[in-house]
Amino acid sequence: xxxxxxxxxxxxxxxxxxxxxxxxxxxxxxxxxxxxxxxxxxxxxxxxxxxxxxxxxxxxxxxxxxxxxxxxxxxxxxxxxxxxxxxxxxxxxxxxxxxxxxxxxxxxxxxxxxxxxxxxxxxxxxxxxxxxxxxxxxxxxxxxxxxxxxxxxxxxxxxxxxxxxxxxxxxxxxxxxxxxxxxxxxxxxxxxxxxxxxxxxxxxxxxxxxxxxxxxxxxxxxxxxxxxxxxxxxxxxxxxxxxxxxxxxxxxxxxxxxxxxxxxxxxxxxxxxxxxxxxxxxxxxxxxxxxxxxxxxxxxxxxxxxxxxxxxxxxxxxxxxxxxxxxxxxxxxxxxxxxxxxxxxxxxxxxxxxxxxxxxxxxxxxxxxxxxxxxxxxxxxxxxxxxxxxxxxxxxxxxxxxxxxxxxxxxxxxxxxxxxxxxxxxxxxxxxxxxxxxxxxxxxxxxxxxxxxxxxxxxxxxxxxxxxxxxxxx
Amino acid sequence: xxxxxxxxxxxxxxxxxxxxxxxxxxxxxxxxxxxxxxxxxxxxxxxxxxxxxxxxxxxxxxxxxxxxxxxxxxxxxxxxxxxxxxxxxxxxxxxxxxxxxxxxxxxxxxxxxxxxxxxxxxxxxxxxxxxxxxxxxxxxxxxxxxxxxxxxxxxxxxxxxxxxxxxxxxxxxxxxxxxxxxxxxxxxxxxxxxxxx
Numbered sequence: 001x002x003x004x005x006x007x008x009x010x011x012x013x014x015x016x017x018x019x020x021x022x023x024x025x026x027x028x029x030x031x032x033x034x035x036x037x038x039x040x041x042x043x044x045x046x047x048x049x050x051x052x053x054x055x056x057x058x059x060x061x062x063x064x065x066x067x068x069x070x071x072x073x074x075x076x077x078x079x080x081x082x083x084x085x086x087x088x089x090x091x092x093x094x095x096x097x098x099x100x101x102x103x104x105x106x107x108x109x110x111x112x113x114x115x116x117x118x119x120x121x122x123x124x125x126x127x128x129x130x131x132x133x134x135x136x137x138x139x140x141x142x143x144x145x146x147x148x149x150x151x152x153x154x155x156x157x158x159x160x161x162x163x164x165x166x167x168x169x170x171x172x173x174x175x176x177x178x179x180x181x182x183x184x185x186x187x188x189x190x191x192x193x194x195x196x197x198x199x200x201x202x203x204x205x206x207x208x209x210x211x212x213x214x215x216x217x218x219x220x221x222x223x224x225x226x227x228x229x230x231x232x233x234x235x236x237x238x239x240x241x242x243x244x245x246x247x248x249x250x251x252x253x254x255x256x257x258x259x260x261x262x263x264x265x266x267x268x269x270x271x272x273x274x275x276x277x278x279x280x281x282x283x284x285x286x287x288x289x290x291x292x293x294x295x296x297x298x299x300x301x302x303x304x305x306x307x308x309x310x311x312x313x314x315x316x317x318x319x320x321x322x323x324x325x326x327x328x329x330x331x332x333x334x335x336x337x338x339x340x341x342x343x344x345x346x347x348x349x350x351x352x353x354x355x356x357x358x359x360x361x362x363x364x365x366x367x368x369x370x371x372x373x374x375x376x377x378x379x380x381x382x383x384x385x386x387x388x389x390x391x392x393x394x395x396x397x398x399x400x401x402x403x404x405x406x407x408x409x410x411x412x413x414x415x416x417x418x419x420x421x422x423x424x425x426x427x428x429x430x431x432x433x434x435x436x437x438x439x440x441x442x443x444x445x446x447x448x449x450x451x452x453x454x455x456x457x458x459x460x461x462x463x464x465x466x467x468x469x470x471x472x473x474x
Numbered sequence: 475x476x477x478x479x480x481x482x483x484x485x486x487x488x489x490x491x492x493x494x495x496x497x498x499x500x501x502x503x504x505x506x507x508x509x510x511x512x513x514x515x516x517x518x519x520x521x522x523x524x525x526x527x528x529x530x531x532x533x534x535x536x537x538x539x540x541x542x543x544x545x546x547x548x549x550x551x552x553x554x555x556x557x558x559x560x561x562x563x564x565x566x567x568x569x570x571x572x573x574x575x576x577x578x579x580x581x582x583x584x585x586x587x588x589x590x591x592x593x594x595x596x597x598x599x600x601x602x603x604x605x606x607x608x609x610x611x612x613x614x615x616x617x618x619x620x621x622x623x624x625x626x627x628x629x630x631x632x633x634x635x636x637x638x639x640x641x642x643x644x645x646x647x648x649x650x651x652x653x654x655x656x657x658x659x660x661x662x663x664x665x666x667x668x669x670x671x
Contacts, residue, residue: 432497
């Protein structure tokens with residue numbers, strides 16, 4: 001019987017298989033950041049162990065890093081201490097680190113792909129649930145806890161139970177104005193926050209094949225929001241073209257050998273998935289969340305749902321609590337929800353293509369009065385590219401704040417936070433209570449919706465902007 | 475890791491679904507670089523409400539958390555497990571756990587027990603009617619026992635064995651070091667490297 005993409009990559013990494021035990025899986029690439037690694041390095045020290053494969057390990061600083069005044073000492077002493085701990089750990093053990101101020105610094109899931117380290121058919125782990133992002137290349141990539149970080153540092157392997165596989169086939173073509181973010185939000189709303197639990201998702205079908213690498217990363221990034229540890233997309237010419245020439249991509253004969261292998265990484269025609277979901281891509285429209293988990297979303301054209309409409313008691317209760325927290329009323333049109341803040345960035349939507357999309361919408365327009373808009377590039381390289389293209393000027397002229405690279409307001413570990421009761425439209429991945437700051441209220445949106453929302457001050461798509469006057473000459 | 479064999483204690487009913495790890499331990503607590511001292515951060519936002527179940531006098535000293543489905547979703551932060559343990563919880567019962575949280579819990583000796591929602595409902599009813607009611611989670615027999623409740627639970631044999639004996643995963647894996655070394659010699663040359671040797 002044929003095998004799925006996930007099964008092929010899995011099988012190629014089994015170091016040891018024994019009856020009644022999890023498979024011992026080899027890890028090709030281990031990404032580290034400051035938040036989930038200190039206790040792992042401590043564990044190594046306590047047991048007198050070393051990092052087994054420094055050449056498969058890389059670290060960056062992202063969660064705590066400020067996005068303004070990066071030339072000054074970090075104001076928060078606890079954040080500063082955590083970054084200093086990472087620097088000491090990397091120096092003591094010999095791990096390659098890209099600290100704040102380094103040209104390769106950025107959000108760990110933006111850095112890996114742009115360096116060409118994320119490659120098809122590899123296993124990639126990081127102490128961060130959005131490691132699923134790297135699955136866009138046909139890698140098997142998943143988030144791990146700190147105990148597992150220590151395990152990989154010491155052994156370059158992980159004992160793992162073989163996951164089930166789920167196909168998510170997106171038929172048809174996404175309509176004009178519908179993005180990868182809208183698609184993944186719609187998928188999560190469909191299968192639920194626990195729908196992918198225990199599975200590796202494989203996104204496939206014509207609508208997926210047409211997506212750019214950056215859009216594919218947006219999709220795979222949010223697999224975890226559907227409960228799946230990993231999401232994958234089969235590598236193809238789009239993938240190879242993205243990788244060719246990147247600093248760590250193979251060269252010469254290695255490139256040819258790699259591509260030959262990568263081309264085998266497709267689900268066989270006779271392979272059987274444990275579960276299958278089909279989505280009609282052509283039926284989608286811009287999608288936003290109204291609640292406090294990423295599954296609580298609806299088309300922008302819809303209304304805040306009535307909790308009473310839920311048959312399941314636990315979903316009904318969750319919807320009631322969500323509306324109370326979000327300060328929303330059942331039946332309210334989503335387009336009439338006003339926001340205080342717009343956040344563009346994160347490992348979901350902080351890449352150059354996302355910034356271009358925002359700039360295209362906002363160019364020649366102004367951020368609405370009373371709205372704060374933050375544009376935070378996913379990495380220093382993304383920032384430099386944006387500056388080269390003049391995007392930073394577009395953002396600044398519109399009244400947005402152009403910041404330095406990092407995770408920023410996605411989780412508010414640095415000073416970029418919502419105040420209690422403040423409401424954001426955010427291109428990030430989680431609308432959990434207090435995620436962007438205590439008492440903050442988050443609506444997850446695409447970059448295009450974020451930009452239109454910034455201009456109008458309420459949730460909106462670029463199509464709603466036709467009646468907004470633009471300055472002469474634009 | 476500490477061994478887990480059996481535990482009996484009073485419970486806290488947490489009637490919420492989709493309790494994400496941001497709720498269990500908010501991000502600003504993640505700046506700590508130790509595995510302890512997270513107890514005050516556990517459910518920090520909800521604990522500001524004096525009526526929140528964890529704040530009620532009859533729940534003090536409880537060690538068994540009985541939660542709604544999809545507990546531990548979201549961020550991979552192992553700090554969520556440490557916060558629950560630092561606070562005093564020995565075991566968490568739910569109809570469904572997020573994968574990463576579950577893996578993290580079992581690596582730290584916090585036993586996460588999956589039971590059908592109707593059993594969870596029965597446990598909620600029991601502890602809400604009588605906060606002094608005790609619940610026993612017996613890993614040797616894979617059973618949850620309480621007044622009028624006798625439920626079996628699944629846990630794969632390997633995870634159970636490691637928990638019962640408090641075994642260290644890294645030491646177990648290193649017993650197979652020869653297999654790892656053999657695998658490494660067979661890796662293709664085109665695989666990426668972060669530094670050149």
